[in-house]
Amino acid sequence: MSLSYTQIGLIAVVFAVICDLFVFRTRMITRPIFWTSYAIIFFFQLITNGMFTGFGIVKYDGEAIIGNTSPESGPPPFIGEGRLAFAPIEDLLFGFALVLLSISLWIFWGRRGVERTPMSGPPVWVRSQNQD
Amino acid sequence: MGQFSYVAVLVFVLVGSMWLEFALRTRVFKRPRRLLLTVLPVTLPFLVWDAYAISQGHWWFDTDRILGVYLPGEIPLDELLFFIVIPIASILTLEAVRSVRGWPAGDEIA
Numbered sequence: 001m002s003l004s005y006t007q008i009g010l011i012a013v014v015f016a017v018i019c020d021l022f023v024f025r026t027r028m029i030t031r032p033i034f035w036t037s038y039a040i041i042f043f044f045q046l047i048t049n050g051m052f053t054g055f056g057i058v059k060y061d062g063e064a065i066i067g068n069t070s071p072e073s074g075p076p077p078f079i080g081e082g083r084l085a086f087a088p089i090e091d092l093l094f095g096f097a098l099v100l101l102s103i104s105l106w107i108f109w110g111r112r113g114v115e116r117t118p119m120s121g122p123p124v125w126v127r128s129q130n131q132d
Numbered sequence: 133m134g135q136f137s138y139v140a141v142l143v144f145v146l147v148g149s150m151w152l153e154f155a156l157r158t159r160v161f162k163r164p165r166r167l168l169l170t171v172l173p174v175t176l177p178f179l180v181w182d183a184y185a186i187s188q189g190h191w192w193f194d195t196d197r198i199l200g201v202y203l204p205g206e207i208p209l210d211e212l213l214f215f216i217v218i219p220i221a222s223i224l225t226l227e228a229v230r231s232v233r234g235w236p237a238g239d240e241i242a
Binding site for chain 2: 002004005008012026027028031032033034036037040041044047048051052055056057058059060061063064065098099101102103105106107109110111114115116118119120121122123124
């Protein structure tokens with residue numbers, strides 16, 4: 001059996017969510033801090049993926065994605081035909097899984113007491129009352 | 133110069149996220165053990181996926197725009213760097229949001 005990028009991408013998202021909820025038990029997907037972070041990362045993911053695919057650094061097989069095979073020369077469609085910012089929309093599944101797993105495992109170690117501190121913040125422009 | 137195209141995108145990601153460590157005092161690099169324990173286990177399954185996808189022809193790389201150094205499974209070195217840089221950038225972003233908003237992430241001291 002051969003799995004497509006679309007199928008593996010969906011499996012990866014389910015796998016990451018299961019890890020977050022039941023394996024690491026970090027429940028990041030229930031927290032505003034995660035979704036705010038993801039929104040920022042999402043924006044930059046479109047830019048970086050757009051560079052990878054728009055400049056033809058990475059190319060995709062139409063058999064493995066919803067969209068068509070990347071053209072020999074020139075960029076693929078910017079939007080539509082299964083693509084967003086030149087990249088296959090499957091990249092969003094892949095990216096979500098990578099980001100959620102990374103953040104979930106990072107918080108998992110913090111919960112276990114592995115270098116929980118020094119905590120982040122405050123920004124340099126905020127004068128802090130209780131500096132560590 | 134073309135062979136640095138892929139790495140240049142990664143430099144863009146690093147520059148775009150590393151300043152948070154200083155400006156927002158995210159202190160991610162002051163917790164190197166935790167960072168290593170996070171990045172390494174996440175990188176591994178994605179490299180396996182990458183090797184599978186490359187072997188199946190799901191995606192391929194313009195050989196003029198990557199470093200030309202390969203890991204087992206025909207994985208370009210550039211891809212390994214990607215799977216290190218992106219998790220670090222993600223964690224920097226999370227800690228940056230925490231720095232500014234102070235929202236709980238679940239690892240605070242009770």
